[in-house]
Amino acid sequence: MTINGQQFKRLVFCDSSLALEIERNLECFRGEGIFPNMVIRYEREIWVEFVQGRLIKEVDDSLVEKVAMFYSRLYSEASRLVETNTTLFPDRLDRDLYFLNQIGILSNGLLGELRKSVDALQPTHCWIGFDYTDPVKKNFVLNPKTHLLCAVDVEGLVSEYLIGMGAAKALVRWLNPFKNEFFRLLATKGAPDIQAYYGFIELCFLAQWTKRAFFERDWKAIKPDYFEGYRGL
Known part of the structure; x- marks a missing residue:
């Protein structure tokens, strides 16, 4: 929306508690340039600054570095190393796999093999913190002023998350050819080391x-073949 020549993005959520959570998350990165700055929250409504920039068209080394910079900043903010069994993620993974078996997406045999693989892949400790869960290309713009990648769909910013699950969506969908380079750049930028147990993260x-x-x-997004790579690990 435009008021007095100024552009804003207005978001209305289902309840005020969700709007408050998103406001709190955004304020942790105010002025960083990787998300639009908050303008105001009123009950279940949020206004953020409108960020102009160039949409992602080509995925190349330069873009991969910007994606790594974006996620390294997220993953370095208030992250903490915890015992994996004290988090909800192992139980949630098993529940999700079982549900996919119940509705016929995963066979009984594949479910059994995936559960064995989870036992091998699950780390003793994992990193919990901020993540961005919807890294589709249309949700980013390249800001010409800051030269940073800015996520304009702010609903995807979450806290208390298994770090790496957000990046996994990009790595599965469009960043996969650059996976090794992405992890190398994350490490050089000082982000928590998640590569050693990325298999567990990706399966989650x-x-x-x-x-x-x-x-x-969204039937086109349901691809049981994605799970085949986790047989017999």
């Missing part, structure tokens, strides 16, 4: 994403 993402796609009736 795939199960959650496929389950959500089922409820949203």
Whole structure:
């Protein structure tokens, strides 16, 4: 929307508690340039600054570095190393896999093999913190003023998350050819080391994403073949 020549983005949520949570998350990165700055929250409504920039068209080394910079900043903010079994993610992963089996997406045999693989992949400790869960290319702009990648769809910014699940969506969908370079850049920028147990992270993402796609009736996003790579690990 435009008021007095100034552009803003207005978001209305289902309730005020969700709007408050998003406001709190955004304020942690105010002035960083990787998200639009908050303008105001009123009950269940949020206004943020409108960020002009160039949409992502080509994925190259320069863009991969900007994506790594974006996620390294997120993952370095108030992240903490915890015992994995004290988090909700192992139970959630098993629940999601079982549900996918119940509705016929995963066979009984594949479910059994995936559960064995989870036992091998699950780390003793994992990093919890901020993440950005919707890194589709249309949700980013390249800001010509800051030369940073800015995520304009602010609903995807979450806290208390298994770090890496957000980046996993990009790595599965469009960043996969640059996976090794992405992790190398994350490490050089001082982000928590998640590469050693990325298989567990990606499996958590795939199960959650496929389950959500089922409820949203996004049939094209449901690809059981994604899970085949986790047989017999």
